[in-house]
Amino acid sequence: MPNIAISVKHLYKVFGKHPREAVERLKRGATRDELLPATTAAVIDASFEVEKGEIFVVMGLSGSGKSTLIRTLNGLNEPTAGSIKIGDEELVDASPATLRAIRRNNISMVFQHFALFPHRTVLENVAYGLEVQEVAREKREKLAYEILQTVGLAEWANAYPDELSGGMQQRVGIARALCAETDVLLMDEAFSAxxxxxRREMQEELVELQSSLGKTIVFITHDLNEAMFLGDRIAVMRDGRIVQIGTPEDILTNPADDYVEQFVQDVDRSRVLTASAVMQPARAVAPISVGINGVAKIMREMQVSGVFLTDRNRLVGAVTEIQVARAARHGNVSLAEIIDRDIETVSTDTVLSELFEPAVDSSLPLPVVDENRRILGVVPRVALLSSMTTTTGAIDVPEDAGEHDPQIPVVDAVVINEHGATTGVPATTTEGGAQ
Ligand SMILES: Nc1ncnc2c1ncn2[C@@H]1O[C@H](COP(=O)(O)OP(=O)(O)OP(=O)(O)O)[C@@H](O)[C@H]1O
Ligand SMILES: [Mg+2]
Incomplete structure (x- = not known):
């Protein structure tokens, strides 16, 4: 599979006595606890694939096997059973020379606590991975300097590590891993210190760097919000086993068991759920050609106080009841004169936390549009609020967002059902779709 960067199949890592025998016992149904205390099954039957360019997050309680898992991915831990492929290269039973080459050319790793070389400058530390890869000095120092600029430490390029604070040293370590021209980056609690x-800045940097450099990243964290922010997909580990793999939205809305559910209950949902999860069909949409009378009729018949207007299916603006009433009084006013063309729109992947402000600024529901400004649905304010009801985290809900605004159509749908499924049904927005 050309798109798979890492492929792990039925991986076991057992510490202590008779590890292979322990694997057989586990396969026959023995529990992890039955093997203790002589033998610790740190990773049990893990299987997953990480796509190229993906940020794959591993989370779980302390001792659940996250570090052990990630350390087997670069050969620091020898697997007890199973298979690990980095690209096309099988790590299990690879020769020491092959392992060294993979570590040098394919994988770099950042730990929570790790040492910089004390007698090398910050720049030389960052350029180290390229030096090992025998990249010429001028080129590697140029690249290292660029990465240092990205992590905000360019002015420290010629300083030595002990002149930097702990947090700055950590950033140098991250820069060093990013700078090495490896496709895969393993990060074990790299931001925890x-x-x-x-930390927030580094998370944003990492996402940006990932998209510009196209690295594949496996990222371990204890911090749920970090996992949700960074992860394209998240694997949740419990007692050595991966109990769920899914997108942040999957994990949040469909936790596989009580353990996962407990894990995610403190997540700030507004930063994970997107407009697609809460949008509803747009009911009041009409082509601009219907004119003022047409719009007035729609408002009357559908009991809505605003209508979105399209031109060849593209959203061009909206009119409200008040505008229409005013125009009717003055007579002879065209729809084109009163249409509000300056309305806020969002896309399906806009996170809820970014919907509050535009929602409050507008008396109409927020239109969700695609790249051609076709209306896919709308997010009424009440939908935004009901999606948040299970939240325990801090969310910036604007003060007046709780009042029902008579200007917006009343919605009748609950957004997340009891199974956690979402009801974002794209509306059909063809011409005349508003009757
Ligand atoms: N080298 C080792 N020898 C023996 N047991 C080990 C070794 N490394 C890890 N373990 C055990 O394996 C289990 C998983 O440990 P691991 O460090 O992978 O967990 P973790 O999820 O990374 O935890 P944390 O969040 O605290 O870092 C633990 O029970 C641990 O004691
Ligand atoms: Mg660990």
């Missing part, structure tokens, strides 16, 4: 603001 950073203070919250820097």
């Amino acid at each position: 950073l203070d919250p603001l820097i």
